Amino acid sequence: MMNETLLEIKNLKTQFFVRDRIAKAVDNVSFTIAPGATLGLVGESGCGKSVTAHSIMRLIPEPPGKIVGGSILFDGQDLVKASERQMRTIRGNRISMIFQEPMTALNPVFTVGDQVGEVIHLHKRLSKQEVRKRVIEMFQRVGIPAPESRLDDYPHQMSGGMRQRVIIAMALACTPRLMIADEPTTALDVTIQAQILDLMNGLKSETGAAILFITHDLGVIAKMAQHVAVMYAGRIVEYADVRSLFSSPAHPYTVGLMQSIPVYGMKKTKSRLITIEGTVPSLFNLPRGCAFSNRCPDVMSECTVTEPGIYSAGNNHMVRCLKYA
Amino acid sequence: MTKETTLKDPLDRHPMLEQLSQLWRNKIAIAGLVIVIIFVLAAIFAPQLSPYDPLDTSLYDQLKPPVWHETGTWEHVLGTDDLGRDILSRLVFGARISLMVSVVSVGLAFFVGTLIGSVSGYKKGRLDNIIMRLMDIILSFPYILLAIVIVAYLGPSLTNAMIAIGITYVPRFARIVRGSVIEEAEKDYVVAARAVGARHWRIIFLAILPNCLGPLIVQTTLSFASAILDAAALSFLGLGAQPPSPEWGAMIAQSRSLILRAPWVMTLPGLAILFAVLGFNLFGDGLRDALDPRLRD
Numbered sequence: 001m002m003n004e005t006l007l008e009i010k011n012l013k014t015q016f017f018v019r020d021r022i023a024k025a026v027d028n029v030s031f032t033i034a035p036g037a038t039l040g041l042v043g044e045s046g047c048g049k050s051v052t053a054h055s056i057m058r059l060i061p062e063p064p065g066k067i068v069g070g071s072i073l074f075d076g077q078d079l080v081k082a083s084e085r086q087m088r089t090i091r092g093n094r095i096s097m098i099f100q101e102p103m104t105a106l107n108p109v110f111t112v113g114d115q116v117g118e119v120i121h122l123h124k125r126l127s128k129q130e131v132r133k134r135v136i137e138m139f140q141r142v143g144i145p146a147p148e149s150r151l152d153d154y155p156h157q158m159s160g161g162m163r164q165r166v167i168i169a170m171a172l173a174c175t176p177r178l179m180i181a182d183e184p185t186t187a188l189d190v191t192i193q194a195q196i197l198d199l200m201n202g203l204k205s206e207t208g209a210a211i212l213f214i215t216h217d218l219g220v221i222a223k224m225a226q227h228v229a230v231m232y233a234g235r236i237v238e239y240a241d242v243r244s245l246f247s248s249p250a251h252p253y254t255v256g257l258m259q260s261i262p263v264y265g266m267k268k269t270k271s272r273l274i275t276i277e278g279t280v281p282s283l284f285n286l287p288r289g290c291a292f293s294n295r296c297p298d299v300m301s302e303c304t305v306t307e308p309g310i311y312s313a314g315n316n317h318m319v320r321c322l323k324y325a
Numbered sequence: 326m327t328k329e330t331t332l333k334d335p336l337d338r339h340p341m342l343e344q345l346s347q348l349w350r351n352k353i354a355i356a357g358l359v360i361v362i363i364f365v366l367a368a369i370f371a372p373q374l375s376p377y378d379p380l381d382t383s384l385y386d387q388l389k390p391p392v393w394h395e396t397g398t399w400e401h402v403l404g405t406d407d408l409g410r411d412i413l414s415r416l417v418f419g420a421r422i423s424l425m426v427s428v429v430s431v432g433l434a435f436f437v438g439t440l441i442g443s444v445s446g447y448k449k450g451r452l453d454n455i456i457m458r459l460m461d462i463i464l465s466f467p468y469i470l471l472a473i474v475i476v477a478y479l480g481p482s483l484t485n486a487m488i489a490i491g492i493t494y495v496p497r498f499a500r501i502v503r504g505s506v507i508e509e510a511e512k513d514y515v516v517a518a519r520a521v522g523a524r525h526w527r528i529i530f531l532a533i534l535p536n537c538l539g540p541l542i543v544q545t546t547l548s549f550a551s552a553i554l555d556a557a558a559l560s561f562l563g564l565g566a567q568p569p570s571p572e573w574g575a576m577i578a579q580s581r582s583l584i585l586r587a588p589w590v591m592t593l594p595g596l597a598i599l600f601a602v603l604g605f606n607l608f609g610d611g612l613r614d615a616l617d618p619r620l621r622d
Contacts, residue, residue, distance in 0.1 A: 059519055063450070092521030099520075104513040109535045119521045170521065 005073075006210050007033040007056070007178055012070035012080075014048075014055045016283075017063060023283035025051040025065070027234040035177065038204065038211040040225030040242070042218060042257070044280055048234040049214045053180045056212070057097060058087045075177065093123040096171035100183040102163035106155040112166045113151030119173045138169040141206075143199060161192035165199070172203060180212045185220060197223055218261060222246060230254050233281060233291035240317040250313035251321050252296045290322065298323060347615040354611020360604025367417050368424040375414035376402075379571045383409030388587045406576075406590045407583060415571035416597050422572045423601060426487050426565075427552035433491030435545055438498025439534070445499065446506030447529050457503070460496035468493040469558055476564040483572070486565035490555050494548055501544050505537035539616035546612055550605035557598050573598050 014026040026048045033039045041049050054060050055067055058079060072079040074095065079087070091097075099105035106115060116138060117131045126134065132151075139147030142165040155163055164184065171179050181200070185193040197220065204211055213224050221228055221242065228245045230238040230253065238251040249255045256276040278295040281287055287294045293303040302322055311324035348354055367374060386409035390397045397404065403412040445456040463471065475489035509515065510533060518532045557574030559565035566572030568579060573594040580590040 057520055059516060088522045088524065090522070091519065097517070097520040099513055099517055101513055105517045107514040107518070107532055107536070118523070122522050167517075170517075 004034060005032045006035040006037075006075065007212070008071075008073040009052075009056070010071045010073070012052065012055060012072060013068045014051050014060060014065060015068050016065045018284075021284045024234050024286075025283060026055060028070070029231075029234075029236055030070075031229050031236065031239065033178065033210045033212060036204070036208045036210055037227065038213055038225045040221035040228040041212060041214045041231060042216060042221055042228060043231035044216060046280055046283070047231045049216075049231055050182055051234075052231075053097070053182050053212065053214055056180060057091055057095060058082070058084075089123070092119050092170075092176075093174045094176050095178045095180065096174070096176040098164075098167055098171045098179060098181040098184045101187050102160050102167055103155075103187070105167055106163060108155055111152050111154055112158065112163075113153075116166065116170050116173055119170050123174045134173070135169075138173055139166075141172070141203065142166075142169045143195075144169070160188055161195065164188060164192075164196055168196070168199065168203070172207065172209075175207055176209055178210045178212065180214070182214045183216070184213075186215070186217070193220075200224070218246075218257060230257070233286060234283060235291065235320060237292065237320045238313075238318065240314070244314055244317050248314065248317075250317060250319040250324065251292075252298045252323075253292050256295075256297070290320075344615045348611055351611040351614060353607050354614070357604045357607025357609075357611060360600055361608055364420055364601050364604060365424060368420040371417045371421045375411070375417045377411035377414045379410065379414040379418040380569050381410060385409065386411075388583070388590070390587070391589050391593075394589075403593055404587070404589050406580060407587070410569075410571075412590065412593055415576060416573070416593060418571045419573045419576065419594065419597060420601070422483070422566060422570065423553045423556060423598075426483065426490070426556040427549045430487045430490035430552045430556070431494065431545060431548045433488070434494030434498050434548065435541075437491075438495045439502050439541065441495075442499035442502030443506045443529050443534060443537075446503035447510055447525070447533070449507070453503070456499070460499050463493065464496045466493075469555060472555060472559060473562070473564060476559060481564045481567065483560075483566045483570070486556055486559045489559070490552050493555075494552070497548070498541070498544060501540050502534075502537060505540055506533055509533045509536045543609055543613040543616055546605055546609035550602045550609065553598065553601050553605070 009032070010030050012026055012029045013024070016023040016025055029048070029052055031039060041052065043049050051060065051065075056072055056074075056079065058067075060067060067080055070080065074090070077086075079090070082090070106112065113132070113135050116135045120126060120131050120134055135151060136147045139150060144150050144162060144165050150158070150162075155166075158166065168184075184200070185196050188196060200211070201224065203209075211224070213221070215221060225242050227239070227241050229236045230245075230251065232253050238245070238249070238254050240250075245254065246258070249258050253276070256274075259274040260276060262273055276295055277297075281291060281294065287304065289302075289304045289306055290296070290308050293299050296303065300322060306322065308320050308322045308325070310318050310320050313319040313324050383405070386401065386405045388407055389401045389405040389409075391404040391412075392399055392402050394404070401411050401413070403416065405411055406415070441456055445453045471493050472486070472489040475492060476485050479485040479488065506529070515528060515533060518528045523532070556565055557572070557577070560572045560574030561578045563578065566575045568575055576594040577591055580587070583590050
């Protein structure tokens with residue numbers, strides 16, 4: 001049943017104060033994740049996906065950033081109000097993070113075994129031998145061959161895919177309830193990407209952890225998520241289950257994203273690949289009304305004046321566009 | 326027959342090994358290392374190496390020339406000073422003092438400088454600004470002058486000279502550490518360390534600092550050289566080691582009047598200082614070439 005919620009974000013606002021200007025990186029974002037479910041968060045670079053993720057972990061560098069409003073209810077606890085000490089017991093233990101760059105997310109001067117062991121050491125009271133045993137177990141689970149010997153490797157001795165497996169092992173080490181995967185496959189090549197996604201899906205059903213999956217790749221979303229939120233300029237512009245999003249995208253931005261996926265075997269005669277005109281507006285200087293109005297193919301005169309609210313575009317399908325008002 | 330393939334690339338060695346072999350190939354740096362080792366061995370085995378007590382005066386053996394002089398004898402290989410003390414013995418014990426001064430003062434500067442530099446670079450903002458302006462103030466004094474002021478305040482003694490040199494060396498360590506900490510703190514593994522629930526001090530000292538060791542080691546080695554020089558300078562001015570201590574700077578100071586009559590009394594401790602400083606500097610430069618990837622071609 002989808003009634004219970006693990007994570008409930010309400011009207012989250014994260015802003016960055018640079019000199020006398022304010023960037024509304026996350027503006028009134030709300031969504032929920034049920035235990036064991038996967039929510040995909042899609043959007044272009046700079047739309048606020050990662051800031052949302054870092055806000056949940058309370059890893060926004062302060063200053064210049066600050067969570068100025070809203071709440072993040074995790075297991076009934078409001079993380080926005082949690083102290084740093086409380087956050088430390090949550091990070092890596094109940095909520096963990098998988099990073100984009102397996103090259104830089106591991107510390108180059110320590111062995112991978114030490115780094116996975118450190119997470120366990122920070123949260124569980126275990127002896128050295130027990131930690132080591134657990135690390136080997138984690139390595140086996142994420143499919144690292146010969147874990148006993150790979151344990152003592154330094155990150156540079158491993159391939160990108162293996163390093164990403166180490167990072168997933170780190171994220172899983174304390175069996176968290178929620179994993180935030182921030183573009184976990186973007187830096188990997190396609191075959192490794194498929195392996196990692198399969199691995200994550202397998203581990204998810206094994207451990208029952210929920211995943212917040214952040215990506216700009218709609219193909220990956222189709223494979224991973226049950227629900228999808230599309231972000232644009234710090235706001236969620238469309239929210240739907242994965243089926244209805246792909247079958248009947250509602251927001252012109254989502255439609256544009258779908259159209260700009262190249263299709264294999266597309267006839268040369270058919271025309272060039274469709275793209276979304278223009279670029280993402282600066283967060284310091286958003287257009288009036290709808291933030292997408294300056295690029296929208298269906299723009300109406302009203303769009304540049306009124307900020308769109310949230311409207312229904314079908315069963316449990318929300319869209320922030322005046323076309324559906 | 327097919328060759329067995331190994332999983333690991335044999336050329337993919339640990340970066341530290343790479344750096345060590347780079348250092349080994351640098352003959353000048355190795356020459357520096359040899360001098361440093363001789364110096365350290367002399368300091369450690371001073372009682373065994375010195376033929377006489379460095380403080381024993383002898384009325385009959387005043388100003389004996391070294392062995393290569395026409396009237397020199399093997400009895401006093403490097404001659405004697407105006408009180409008949411054996412210069413070789415004094416130089417060997419002087420190495421002990423110089424080594425101690427450099428270890429203590431550089432150790433002090435290393436500890437304090439690394440601590441405030443890393444906190445400063447990690448916290449940034451206001452605290453960083455205050456600390457670094459303070460360091461700028463210390464750096465804006467000619468540091469031997471600052472050391473003189475500190476010794477003048479604390480009173481002349483070898484211990485106070487070590488403290489003074491230590492204090493004047495804090496800024497260079499603080500600056501270097503701060504610079505590399507700022508650079509490292511931007512990296513993903515620091516965010517990753519926070520994301521697994523590590524405390525700030527743990528991130529600074531156990532995650533970031535080990536990545537900043539390269540420039541720190543180089544700075545330490547080079548500081549040994551200047552600490553020896555500065556300790557000698559302070560002693561020469563009468564603010565460091567006090568007579569009859571066989572400190573090299575003090576030995577030079579005491580034999581100034583003999584420069585024409587018995588030049589070896591003053592020249593030999595000068596040469597000792599020269600070689601010790603040169604050794605650390607050559608080795609430090611070699612380390613810098615090996616450890617700093619920006620300087621590698």
